[in-house]
Amino acid sequence: MNILELHGVTKQFxxxxxxxxxxxxxxxxxxxxxxxxxxxxxxxxxxxxxxFYRPEAGRIIFDGVSLVGLRPDQIAALGIARxxxxxxxxxxxxxIENILVGQHSRLKSGLAGALFRLPRTRREExxxxxxxxxxxxxxxxxxxxxxxxxxxxxxxxxxxxLARALASEPRLLLLxxxxxxxxxxxxxxLMAFIRRIRDELHLTILLIEHDMRVVMGISDxxxxxxxxxxxxxxxxxxxxxxxxxxxxYLGKGVA
Amino acid sequence: MGLRxxxxxxxxxxxVTIFLILIGVHMLMGRLLQSWFYVPAHWPGVWLMVVLLGxxxxxxxxxxxxxxxxxxxxxxxxxxxxxxGALVGAALYLLASITQAGVDLRAWLTQMSQESIAALTLGxxxxxxxxxxxxxxxxxxxxGAAWREWRLxxxxxxxxxxxxxxxxxxxxxxxxxVAQVSSNPLSRxxxxxxxxxxxLIAPFFxxxxxxxxxxxxxxxxxxxxxxxxxxxxxxxxxxGYVAFFAVGAYTMALLTAPQPHHIQMSFWLxxxxxxxxxxxxxxxxxxxxxxMRGDYLAIVTLGFGEIIRILSxxxxxxxxxxxxxxxxxxGHPVLxxxxxxxxxxxxxxxxxxxILAIIITRRLEHSRVGRAWRAMREDEKVAQAMGIYxxxxxxxxxxxxxxxxxxxxxxxxxxxxxxxxEDFVLLVSxxxxxxxIVGGMGSIPGVILGAFVLxxxxxxxxxxxxxxxxxxxxLLVVMMIVRPQGLWPASxxxxxxxxxxxxxxxxxxAELVEGEVGS
Numbered sequence: 001m002n003i004l005e006l007h008g009v010t011k012q013f014x015x016x017x018x019x020x021x022x023x024x025x026x027x028x029x030x031x032x033x034x035x036x037x038x039x040x041x042x043x044x045x046x047x048x049x050x051x052f053y054r055p056e057a058g059r060i061i062f063d064g065v066s067l068v069g070l071r072p073d074q075i076a077a078l079g080i081a082r083x084x085x086x087x088x089x090x091x092x093x094x095x096i097e098n099i100l101v102g103q104h105s106r107l108k109s110g111l112a113g114a115l116f117r118l119p120r121t122r123r124e125e126x127x128x129x130x131x132x133x134x135x136x137x138x139x140x141x142x143x144x145x146x147x148x149x150x151x152x153x154x155x156x157x158x159x160x161x162l163a164r165a166l167a168s169e170p171r172l173l174l175l176x177x178x179x180x181x182x183x184x185x186x187x188x189x190l191m192a193f194i195r196r197i198r199d200e201l202h203l204t205i206l207l208i209e210h211d212m213r214v215v216m217g218i219s220d221x222x223x224x225x226x227x228x229x230x231x232x233x234x235x236x237x238x239x240x241x242x243x244x245x246x247x248x249y250l251g252k253g254v255a
Numbered sequence: 256m257g258l259r260x261x262x263x264x265x266x267x268x269x270x271v272t273i274f275l276i277l278i279g280v281h282m283l284m285g286r287l288l289q290s291w292f293y294v295p296a297h298w299p300g301v302w303l304m305v306v307l308l309g310x311x312x313x314x315x316x317x318x319x320x321x322x323x324x325x326x327x328x329x330x331x332x333x334x335x336x337x338x339x340g341a342l343v344g345a346a347l348y349l350l351a352s353i354t355q356a357g358v359d360l361r362a363w364l365t366q367m368s369q370e371s372i373a374a375l376t377l378g379x380x381x382x383x384x385x386x387x388x389x390x391x392x393x394x395x396x397x398x399g400a401a402w403r404e405w406r407l408x409x410x411x412x413x414x415x416x417x418x419x420x421x422x423x424x425x426x427x428x429x430x431x432x433v434a435q436v437s438s439n440p441l442s443r444x445x446x447x448x449x450x451x452x453x454x455l456i457a458p459f460f461x462x463x464x465x466x467x468x469x470x471x472x473x474x475x476x477x478x479x480x481x482x483x484x485x486x487x488x489x490x491x492x493x494x495g496y497v498a499f500f501a502v503g504a505y506t507m508a509l510l511t512a513p514q515p516h517h518i519q520m521s522f523w524l525x526x527x528x529x530x531x532x533x534x535x536x537x538x539x540x541x542x543x544x545x546x547m548r549g550d551y552l553a554i555v556t557l558g559f560g561e562i563i564r565i566l567s568x569x570x571x572x573x574x575x576x577x578x579x580x581x582x583x584x585x586g587h588p589v590l591x592x593x594x595x596x597x598x599x600x601x602x603x604x605x606x607x608x609x610i611l612a613i614i615i616t617r618r619l620e621h622s623r624v625g626r627a628w629r630a631m632r633e634d635e636k637v638a639q640a641m642g643i644y645x646x647x648x649x650x651x652x653x654x655x656x657x658x659x660x661x662x663x664x665x666x667x668x669x670x671x672x673x674x675x676x677e678d679f680v681l682l683v684s685x686x687x688x689x690x691x692i693v694g695g696m697g698s699i700p701g702v703i704l705g706a707f708v709l710x711x712x713x714x715x716x717x718x719x720x721x722x723x724x725x726x727x728x729x730l731l732v733v734m735m736i737v738r739p740q741g742l743w744p745a746s747x748x749x750x751x752x753x754x755x756x757x758x759x760x761x762x763x764x765a766e767l768v769e770g771e772v773g774s
Contacts, residue, residue, distance in 0.1 A: 050640055052636065052639075052640075071639070071644065072636075072639040072640050073639050073640075073641075073642045073643055073644045073645070074644075076639075076640055076641060076642035077642050081640075081641075082640055084637070088634055088636075088637045089633075089637075090629065090630050090633035090634060090637070090638075091633055092629075092633060093626070093629055093630065093633060094747055094748060094750065096750045096751055097626060097629075097748065097750070100623075100626055101626050101627065101630040101638070101641050101643075102641055104623065104626070104627060104630075104641050104642045104643050105641070105642030107623050109622065109623050109624075110623075110624065111619075111624055111651060111655075113622070113623075114618050114619050114622030114623065114624050114625070115615060115618055115619070117618065121622070125622070125623075129750060132750075133751070133752065136751070142751075143751070145750060145751030146747060146748070146749050146750060146751045147747075148747060164641070168641065168642060
């Protein structure tokens with residue numbers, strides 16, 4: 001069963017076609033990677049899915065619900081969480097607060113609850129805090145919970161961003177170049193961690209990466225974008241040998 | 256090396272000194288010393304300022320030097336002093352000769368009276384007077400340089416002995432009693448209690464004038480806490496905040512005053528209506544403008560603030576708002592048949608308002624709503640991706656801030672028995688924003704401190720009169736350079752629970768322990 005389906009999604013900026021009639025079918029529980037050279041339209045595709053761009057054409061169906069026209073916060077509430085290529089944490093909030101914000105759409109209390117300290121609100125806050133501690137543990141940031149996010153070292157910021165995304169209990173996790181700025185060893189560890197997230201938390205992962213080697217080990221399916229078009233899709237093995245992919249990455253004539 | 260820094264510093268010091276003399280700050284110092292320390296004449300204050308400026312020039316010259324030695328120090332101090340003394344002396348010579356020739360300088364420089372110049376010439380002829388002030392400046396500059404050199408050497412020797420320099424805060428915490436009080440929550444609470452009791456009995460001793468001024472500070476605390484929600488937490492730069500203050504004040508005034516509407520509602524009924532209308536105004540203004548960001552939002556809100564004021568005094572609406580003459584005889588609160596509309600009762604009334612505003616802010620700050628606001632301030636797009644409906648939360652912040660402004664506006668109008676368009680000039684918005692920034696954005700004690708510094712201090716420094724705005728401006732500039740985070744910045748919330756290691760391992764569910772081992 002597919003948790004996410006894209007049918008003919010097209011996004012233009014003026015005359016530039018950033019994403020052109022892309023179809024994707026992401027099976028539930030898979031690790032699905034979208035790769036492609038810089039400027040291939042990968043992040044634009046993410047922004048279409050998470051509601052920041054409205055595609056000119058095409059349909060995006062998440063678990064039977066059409067996402068086109070929904071606001072980003074509504075899409076987040078449906079169970080899609082994301083991270084960013086250049087880490088975007090809430091800098092002047094502590095690590096725990098970042099995770100608490102991540103839980104926003106899972107919590108209910110509003111103005112009245114906060115102003116009158118209703119028992120329901122207090123219970124909810126307590127549970128949210130418990131969960132934040134669990135997540136802090138899960139990504140290995142125990143002891144850093146009360147530090148401002150912008151004071152954390154780079155690697156830990158990455159992990160905090162993951163914890164924040166996981167806090168919303170997503171069914172689909174969008175990761176935008178999570179290995180950016182990491183050395184090969186760290187990248188390997190990260191990929192193992194991503195697999196662990198999928199297995200332990202039973203969610204689907206859609207991963208963007210421009211470095212092809214990074215995703216080969218963990219992906220179930222790989223789709224390749226080039227100049228906004230999907231040029232091939234298949235298992236890592238199939239994609240690696242595809243002449244069009246080699247051409248896109250290395251230039252004409254090499255294949 | 257010493258010569259160059261000396262000359263440069265001397266130039267700067269001379270410009271500063273001449274400027275301060277031209278605007279008459281030396282006379283102000285003289286009068287301040289006279290009235291505060293019962294000095295019989297004003298010349299000691301005048302010359303204290305001159306000597307201090309000389310000391311500053313010498314000390315600054317040494318502070319700017321890289322290669323230091325006693326020779327260099329003397330050179331720097333002397334050159335700074337000579338430059339400063341010569342230029343200031345020349346300026347004084349000019350001023351004194353012109354005055355002597357019978358020209359009244361006050362036509363151009365309002366503070367340059369005969370008396371003001373005589374305080375510097377000490378009755379001497381222009382030339383000897385110029386020589387005298389130059390000499391004084393030279394001596395003080397050399398002394399300042401020597402003093403700085405000595406301080407720096409003591410400091411260096413202390414560092415060489417491995418002694419660390421400690422901040423005032425650390426030094427205070429070294430005193431056992433202070434450390435105990437600051438670490439023990441119970442004693443902190445007792446301290447708070449003592450403070451509260453002092454506040455409660457204060458109006459009995461302070462008298463009308465101070466009760467009124469403390470009330471004004473309180474009104475600004477409430478305004479500041481409200482704007483703090485909008486600017487400090489939600490990060491929406493609102494320069495038209497006074498509009499909501501005006502809505503609250505006019506609601507109170509129009510509903511309770513005999514003119515122009517003859518409704519004469521009770522204060523107690525008009526107050527919640529004022530708060531509610533201000534909140535609604537916040538939402539109504541918010542809907543069109545909140546799609547904008549940063550600078551654009553600031554400009555548009557600035558416009559809205561002015562629109563409200565101009566509307567309130569427009570001819571068309573005179574029948575409704577009372578026009579430029581405002582509304583008189585605004586109703587007072589009446590409790591058990593007694594009019595409690597004087598400074599004394601209003602002090603308590605405002606105190607209750609302040610406490611309420613503090614409780615509201617504290618509860619919101621660390622709730623789901625407050626976190627959403629702060630997340631929006633940090634990164635609006637990401638906040639949206641986390642499921643925060645930013646438009647809704649922005650309107651909520653605007654409405655909460657506006658409600659607090661409405662509350663203080665309603666009290667303000669009733670306390671003054673009057674309100675008019677001139678109560679709601681742009682300066683009010685700017686003042687409130689300044690007190691939030693000076694105090695420390697997003698910090699409750701910061702806002703309170705800011706209100707005291709910006710609204711209370713000017714009342715204490717009544718003698719400064721014309722110079723208040725100057726001092727205020729200088730203070731703001733210095734603040735932004737020395738302490739941009741504000742006087743009392745917001746503290747980080749401590750939410751992470753320390754985990755006793757063994758216990759955690761024993762009690763944690765099996766899968767979690769495995770997970771840890773596995774990672």
